Structure formats: C-alpha cells, structure tokens
Amino acid sequence: MSEAVEGAAVPGLLYSEVEDDLRASVRALLADRSPAAAVLARVEGDPVADLDLWRELAAMGATALPVPEELGGAGASLREASVVAEELGRAVACVPFLGSAVLGAGALLRTGGEAAAGVLADIASGASAAVLAVPLATPPGADLPAGVRADGGTLTGAVRGVADAATADRLVVPAHGPDGPGLYLVAAADAGVTPVVSLDLTRPLADVRLDGAPAQVLATGPAAREAFGAALSTGAALLAAEQLGVAEWALATTVDYLKTRTQFGRPVGSFQAVKHRLADLWVGVSQARAVVRAAAGAAADGHPDAELNAALAQAFVSEVAVRAAEEAVQLHGGIGFTWEHPAHLYLKRAKADAIALGTADRHRAALARLAGLPAA
Amino acid sequence: MTSAPAGASLDAAALRRRVADLVAAHDPATTDPTAFLAARFDAGLAWVHFPEGAGGLGAPRALQAGVDAEFARLGHALTGREGLVIGLGMAAPTILAFGTPEQRARFLRPLYTGEEVWCQLFSEPGAGSDLAALGTRAVRDGDTWVVNGQKVWTSLAHRARWAILLARTDPDVPKHRGLSYFICDMHAEGVDVRPLRQLTGEAEFNEVYLTDVRIPDAHRLGEVGEGWRVAQTTLMNERVSIGGHSEPREGGLIGVVADLWRDRPELRTPGLHDALLRLWVEAEAARLTKERLRQQLAAGQPGPEGSAAKYAFSRLNQEISGLELELLGQEGLYYDDWTFRRPEGVEFARRGAGFHYLRSRGNSIEGGTSEILRTIIAERVLGLPAEPRVDKDVAWKDLPK
Incomplete structure (x- = not known):
C-alpha cells in the first residue's frame, strides 16, 4: 500500500455555523443582485463581469477569505472560501472569483513580499482584481507555461484563454528568464488584453499579449514553481465547490419543474424512468458534497492529502456537474433548449469547468501517481 | 425514542466512567463473555438511547459510538x-x-x-x-x-x-x-x-x-x-x-483490486488502468460520503444520505468485482468452490474473485432492490409525486x- 493510502485522514466534513451564516448572506445578496434573468441579460453586454456585485462581495469579506487580516483579508480558511464558491456556482455569478480571488490571490499568498501584500490588500477591498495569467485548462502539476520570456525587468510573449483577465487591473504572469522560471506582477494597462468568444458565457476568457511590458518580480526558481503549483491545486479544490453549486442548482430546479409540469395527465416527475435518473443524480450530488468538503478541509489545513483530495474532487465532481446540467436541459424538454431559460448558462459553465484546471482524465492520471497505481 | 430526564443529563464523560466501573467489576480474564454482555445490558450500556431496564439509559443515541469505543479501548470490543x-x-x-x-x-x-x-x-x-x-x-x-x-x-x-x-x-x-x-x-x-x-x-x-x-x-x-x-x-x-467508526481509504473490495494491480504488473493494460482509476475515485467518494453521514449522525443531525449508502455500495461492489475478474484474466476463469453447503459467518473476504463477482449480484436485490431504493429517494427525499x-x-x- 502506498504512503498516501496509509496516511488517509478523517477530516471534518460538515458545515460550521459560521459557514452556514456566510452562505446565507452570500445567497441572499446573489438572489437580490444576480438572479438568473439578470445574468442572462449581462452575458451579451459589456462588461460581462458585474463589478458592483464584486465590490459588494468584497465588502462582505467574501473575496479575500484566506488572506490574513493584517493584509486586509478576512483571516478565514479555505473552508469558508469553498462555501462562497458553492454559492457563486449556484448563481453562475459573473464575478472574477476564480481568476482573481482563487488563482491570483492563491499565487500571491505564496510568493510573499511587499508587492504581493499590496495587491492582496487591494483584492480584499475590492479595489483591484489580479488574475493568474494561465490558460484556464492548465492542470495542477503542469510546468509554468513556456510562452512568456522575462528579460531585464520586462515580459514579452502571449498567454491565451485567461479567465477573468478582461476585468483585471493586475496580472500575475508566469514566465521564464535567464534565472529560470518566475512569477511577475504586470499592470493590465501595460499588457494587451483581448476578450475572446468563450463557451462559458458567464466566465469570459481573454488573450494576453506582452510586448516588453514592465514587470515586478514576485518569486523565481523553486519558490515560483511551488507557488504556481499550489495555486492551481488549491484552485482545483475550490473549483470543485463551484461545480457542486452548479450541480445543486440543476438538480433542485429540475426537480421543482417536474413536480408541476404535466403530460399524459400526470406530473412528469411521477414517471419512474424520470424519477430514477433524478435519484441517481441526487446520489451523485450527495457524494460530491462529501468530496468537496474533504478537498476544502485538506487544503485549509495544509494536510499531506491536499493534493490527492483536490485531484479526487476534480475527477469526481466534474462529471457530476456536467451530468446534472445535461439532465436539466433534457428533463426540461423544449423549454430547456431555449435561450430564455437559464439552464444553458449552467450547461456551459459545467462543461467549461470540467476542462478548467485539467479534465477528469488528467486528474485521474494524477491520482494514479498519488495513490500508487502506476500505468500499464 | 424515549428520553428519561436522568439519561438526558448524561454526557460522554459520565458514560465513560460507567463503562470503566463496569469493566473494573468484571475481570475480563475470568468473566464469561455472555455474562459480561448481560452485565453490560443490565448497566444500561447495551444501547444507551433505550430506556432504563431495557438495556439503555435514555441517553442521546449519538453517545453510543463513544461507549462502544471505550469498551473496545478497555479490551471488550464487540466482535463475532x-x-x-x-x-x-x-x-x-x-x-x-x-x-x-x-x-x-x-x-x-x-x-x-x-x-x-x-x-x-x-x-x-x-x-x-x-x-x-x-x-x-x-x-x-x-x-x-x-x-x-x-x-x-x-x-x-x-x-x-x-x-x-x-x-x-x-x-x-x-x-x-x-x-x-x-x-x-x-x-x-x-x-x-x-x-x-x-x-x-x-x-x-x-x-x-x-x-x-x-x-x-x-x-x-x-x-x-x-x-x-x-x-x-x-x-x-x-x-x-451505519457503524460508529471511520472506514480507512481502500478499506473495501477496491483495496483488494488496487493491491492486485500493484503486485501484478503483468496483468496491467491501459483500458483496465482507466477502469481501475474510475472505480477508485467512485469508491473514495462513497467512503467520504459514508464518513460525512457518520459525522452527521454523531452530531445529532441525521441526513437522508443513509438511504443512498446501500444503493451506492451495491453498484460499486458489482463493478469492482467485475473488474477484479477481468484483471485476473486466465485466473478469472477458475472458481474456488461450488459445493452446496451453509457458510460459517461472513466469508466474503476469504473467497475468490469469482465468488466476489457472483455474490455481489445479490447486493442490489437483498434489503431493498436498487429500483425500490431509487424510488424511495425520489419520493421521500426529492418529494417527487408517486406513480398512480x-x-x-x-x-x-x-x-x-
């Protein structure tokens, strides 16, 4: 048996009262400011991101939960951040949480230093969004992307398909220089940020071009690699929480609809062929919740299982969320295929999330390594 | 469940003291196991949430796990x-x-x-x-x-x-x-x-x-x-x-198949690797779900997940035992024993892969078929309307x- 298998922890998998309260406030704010109809109206506007909502979330402390209080954050743990991610997923809210609060702040928290501290304080206050400039599909364990060169305090190169970049005023850019890999801070105004048409309407992507952009070094060498890898792995754990929220919305909305939708003189939800599919989905969502809590707990505690639990969460929850969203479209029938019904927003988010930070297959490959189950 | 006022005031520490007193009064070396269990029943420590005189103390059900653990720690684990x-x-x-x-x-x-x-x-x-x-x-x-x-x-x-x-x-x-x-x-x-x-x-x-x-x-x-x-x-x-203890990672049949994979490189193929990893993920998710349910019960907040645990287990056990046979290849063509006899106790772990595969077919039939369990989840948990x-x-x- 491998070491990871023997060292399996028994983390606390329930929600605390503080987390329940936090969830209730975030959910109430989102119900008021970001109902489905409002999201639908936003996604073809400019900007897609709702920066007023983002500032209100910041005022609640929800955008910088794991940032220490002395840096202006809430000094809370990744468990609370995971609860916020669930609620943002449930609402497919158009805010730069993943790009900035999770990936950008995740890297900055680990590089340390004065420059990082300043940006973290701005993220916490909602004054700034600083995103990690990686293609969104980058899995934890990947090396820093090769597309950007560092040279004499400037960066040159390109990064394609960066989440939330159009909203950011600062970019945390992985690059390679004469001293090896490094993480650099660049003002978005000094970079060329071009929005692209994204599959996920509620999380826009943008391409980033750097042409001798002035850059401040945050970390180099092994420290940069470590900060980059940890940001992605923690990001994978929190992304799974968002996917859980997406799946919960899809299941609950579909169940509610099928209780009232009548065909053949009966509620559609009374047909066994439909019921059993929803029961299977409920089982999957219940399991996803346990997996997401285990991943958040291990990440929060810096447990040796953190990397394994994050990979497990992505491998398991990605498929549950996609299935939930696909079932929502199918079981809503004709109305589920229309633009006016919000189901498609969740389908697009679920499928994009399943690719973001590595597909389930890549995470299973990581588990093969972490659990000692080598390939053929 | 009935809760006598005396029992409601009992806490985990008070129950541990009662366990210690009972064990002190009955030397494990000289006490007949049945007599010890009778004494445990009479002391109200059999199932603490039952009323006094019926093997309990009218205490909260959530305290039972701690009582069992304390007996186990003092050398009186419930076995067999x-x-x-x-x-x-x-x-x-x-x-x-x-x-x-x-x-x-x-x-x-x-x-x-x-x-x-x-x-x-x-x-x-x-x-x-x-x-x-x-x-x-x-x-x-x-x-x-x-x-x-x-x-x-x-x-x-x-x-x-x-x-x-x-x-x-x-x-x-x-x-x-x-x-x-x-x-x-x-x-x-x-x-x-x-x-x-x-x-x-x-x-x-x-x-x-x-x-x-x-x-x-x-x-x-x-x-x-x-x-x-x-x-x-x-x-x-x-x-x-649901038991009062946590199940370790790879605690069930998935551990048997994972160890087979580790020990027998010559059996490995890319397709079986993918199937193994998928089931490893499913098994770990099911284990954490059971662990979460255990924590909910211990915190006195039972959730509806209990009705799903058996359903998830049976499906998983069937798929893992099917993979075990295929992984064994030629050896999967043999069977350990077709003798018509009554088994002694629980023999699942001791039997071969063919038995695992065949016995697990019964998991989705016994104690409520998977079809009935899904209907229960749909109607009682999700609140979907009943069939005419x-x-x-x-x-x-x-x-x-």
Whole structure:
C-alpha cells in the first residue's frame, strides 16, 4: 500500500455555523443582485463581469477569505472560501472569483513580499482584481507555461484563454528568464488584453499579449514553481465547490419543474424512468458534497492529502456537474433548449469547468501517481 | 425514542466512567463473555438511547459510538456478532417501539447477549419488492394464531430461536391494512427450514415453510391489522445501521483490486488502468460520503444520505468485482468452490474473485432492490409525486396474483 493510502485522514466534513451564516448572506445578496434573468441579460453586454456585485462581495469579506487580516483579508480558511464558491456556482455569478480571488490571490499568498501584500490588500477591498495569467485548462502539476520570456525587468510573449483577465487591473504572469522560471506582477494597462468568444458565457476568457511590458518580480526558481503549483491545486479544490453549486442548482430546479409540469395527465416527475435518473443524480450530488468538503478541509489545513483530495474532487465532481446540467436541459424538454431559460448558462459553465484546471482524465492520471497505481 | 430526564443529563464523560466501573467489576480474564454482555445490558450500556431496564439509559443515541469505543479501548470490543444482525438491527428497535413490558423483558436481554439468534420471515415467493402483497395467513383460534405459508430469502433461519413474522390476518381489506406482526418461535411444531441454494453454489439463505404453526396472541407486536406500520420501523432500522467508526481509504473490495494491480504488473493494460482509476475515485467518494453521514449522525443531525449508502455500495461492489475478474484474466476463469453447503459467518473476504463477482449480484436485490431504493429517494427525499397505483383500494383477495 502506498504512503498516501496509509496516511488517509478523517477530516471534518460538515458545515460550521459560521459557514452556514456566510452562505446565507452570500445567497441572499446573489438572489437580490444576480438572479438568473439578470445574468442572462449581462452575458451579451459589456462588461460581462458585474463589478458592483464584486465590490459588494468584497465588502462582505467574501473575496479575500484566506488572506490574513493584517493584509486586509478576512483571516478565514479555505473552508469558508469553498462555501462562497458553492454559492457563486449556484448563481453562475459573473464575478472574477476564480481568476482573481482563487488563482491570483492563491499565487500571491505564496510568493510573499511587499508587492504581493499590496495587491492582496487591494483584492480584499475590492479595489483591484489580479488574475493568474494561465490558460484556464492548465492542470495542477503542469510546468509554468513556456510562452512568456522575462528579460531585464520586462515580459514579452502571449498567454491565451485567461479567465477573468478582461476585468483585471493586475496580472500575475508566469514566465521564464535567464534565472529560470518566475512569477511577475504586470499592470493590465501595460499588457494587451483581448476578450475572446468563450463557451462559458458567464466566465469570459481573454488573450494576453506582452510586448516588453514592465514587470515586478514576485518569486523565481523553486519558490515560483511551488507557488504556481499550489495555486492551481488549491484552485482545483475550490473549483470543485463551484461545480457542486452548479450541480445543486440543476438538480433542485429540475426537480421543482417536474413536480408541476404535466403530460399524459400526470406530473412528469411521477414517471419512474424520470424519477430514477433524478435519484441517481441526487446520489451523485450527495457524494460530491462529501468530496468537496474533504478537498476544502485538506487544503485549509495544509494536510499531506491536499493534493490527492483536490485531484479526487476534480475527477469526481466534474462529471457530476456536467451530468446534472445535461439532465436539466433534457428533463426540461423544449423549454430547456431555449435561450430564455437559464439552464444553458449552467450547461456551459459545467462543461467549461470540467476542462478548467485539467479534465477528469488528467486528474485521474494524477491520482494514479498519488495513490500508487502506476500505468500499464 | 424515549428520553428519561436522568439519561438526558448524561454526557460522554459520565458514560465513560460507567463503562470503566463496569469493566473494573468484571475481570475480563475470568468473566464469561455472555455474562459480561448481560452485565453490560443490565448497566444500561447495551444501547444507551433505550430506556432504563431495557438495556439503555435514555441517553442521546449519538453517545453510543463513544461507549462502544471505550469498551473496545478497555479490551471488550464487540466482535463475532454478525449472526445477530437481524436481532440487534431490526427486532430490537421494533420490540422497543411496539412491544409490551412483558415482551421487552422476555426478549431484549438474550437477544443482546447473543444467547438467542433472530431471523426475519418477511419475503415470500410472490411478495418481494411488493412486500405488502404477502399471502402467509394467520387465523385466530382463541388466544392463539394458526399460521400457514412459505417464506424465502431467510438468512440465519437454521440458527434462529425467534423470528419476526409478517402475516395476513384479513384478506378482505386492501393489502396494507390486513397485516399483523408476530414473534414466531422457530422451534415450534410446523416450522420447516430448508437451505436455499444460490447462484454462488452455497446456501447462505433458507426457505421456511410454516404449516399450522401456533403462535400465542401474547407474541403479537402492535395491534391486529397494524402490521405494515410496525414493519416500517423494522425496515427503517435496516438502513440506518451505519457503524460508529471511520472506514480507512481502500478499506473495501477496491483495496483488494488496487493491491492486485500493484503486485501484478503483468496483468496491467491501459483500458483496465482507466477502469481501475474510475472505480477508485467512485469508491473514495462513497467512503467520504459514508464518513460525512457518520459525522452527521454523531452530531445529532441525521441526513437522508443513509438511504443512498446501500444503493451506492451495491453498484460499486458489482463493478469492482467485475473488474477484479477481468484483471485476473486466465485466473478469472477458475472458481474456488461450488459445493452446496451453509457458510460459517461472513466469508466474503476469504473467497475468490469469482465468488466476489457472483455474490455481489445479490447486493442490489437483498434489503431493498436498487429500483425500490431509487424510488424511495425520489419520493421521500426529492418529494417527487408517486406513480398512480392500481392496488391501493382493492381488497387483497381480489388482486391479480
């Protein structure tokens, strides 16, 4: 048996009262400011991101939960951040949480230093969004992307398909220089940020071009690699929480609809062929919740299982969320295929999330390594 | 569950002291195990949420896990009780909920100590998932009942002293309303237990023929015609039996297959690797879900996840055992033993991959089929409307059989 298998922890998998309260406030704010109809109206506007909502979330402390209080954050743990991610997923809210609060702040928290501290304080206050400039599909364990060169305090190169970049005023850019890999801070105004048409309407992507952009070094060498890898792995754990929220919305909305939708003189939800599919989905969502809590707990505690639990969460929850969203479209029938019904927003988010930070297959490959189950 | 005022004030520390006092008074080296269990019952430490005098203290159910753990720590772990599952898990809670003081006093103590084994006479050849359609008849004759019928799928019947029995006392009313619930003496005249051979080759279960079996009315549980409601208590408890301890990663059959993968590189193929990893993920998710449910129960917030745990387990066990056979390749073509015999205790872990595969087929049939469990989840957890029923208002005797 491998070491990871023997060292399996028994983390606390329930929600605390503080987390329940936090969830209730975030959910109430989102119900008021970001109902489905409002999201639908936003996604073809400019900007897609709702920066007023983002500032209100910041005022609640929800955008910088794991940032220490002395840096202006809430000094809370990744468990609370995971609860916020669930609620943002449930609402497919158009805010730069993943790009900035999770990936950008995740890297900055680990590089340390004065420059990082300043940006973290701005993220916490909602004054700034600083995103990690990686293609969104980058899995934890990947090396820093090769597309950007560092040279004499400037960066040159390109990064394609960066989440939330159009909203950011600062970019945390992985690059390679004469001293090896490094993480650099660049003002978005000094970079060329071009929005692209994204599959996920509620999380826009943008391409980033750097042409001798002035850059401040945050970390180099092994420290940069470590900060980059940890940001992605923690990001994978929190992304799974968002996917859980997406799946919960899809299941609950579909169940509610099928209780009232009548065909053949009966509620559609009374047909066994439909019921059993929803029961299977409920089982999957219940399991996803346990997996997401285990991943958040291990990440929060810096447990040796953190990397394994994050990979497990992505491998398991990605498929549950996609299935939930696909079932929502199918079981809503004709109305589920229309633009006016919000189901498609969740389908697009679920499928994009399943690719973001590595597909389930890549995470299973990581588990093969972490659990000692080598390939053929 | 009844909560006496005294019991409600008990906390985990107070219970640990009672455990320590009991162990101190009974030297494990010289005390007979059955006598020790009897003393534990009398001290109210058998199931702390039961009332005083019935093996409990009226304390919160959540404290039981701590009591069990403390006994284990002091060298009195409960072991070898697989043969008592029906008595402990199903008969005891039902007797507690519906039994007379005399019934509680007569049955609970020897049930707990293991001196008397119990079995369950519910399913019939014509009533599986549709249990309420059962046809075993109980006809009143003064202050006894005369019972005739056939029961199947009865584990432990050959070792049992008592059975919980569901029988039809009124065929002229709709099926759910004509049932009554009895305690049947398995040593009574007219009880004939025959081994029933399964597709694994062995006879883990029995069929039980009941011919003019006489049951005193004093052994009826609940009112005449109230049997279905009493049976709900029994079936509810069947699915709540989640252990008080955490299961380790790779604790189940997935661990056997994962170790086979690690130990036998020559068996590996890319497709099997993918299948193994998918099932490893599923097994770990199911384990964490059970762990979360355990934590919810311990915190006194039982969730509906219990009804899903058995369903998830059976599906997983079937898929993993199928993979185990394929991974073994040529060796998967052999079988360890087709002998028609009754197994001793739980043999699953000791048997070969072929047995794992075949026995796991029963997991999605026994204790509620996967189809019934999904309907329960859909209707009771998700609140989806029931299917239209054709049998609800028809007298049982007029139903198509």
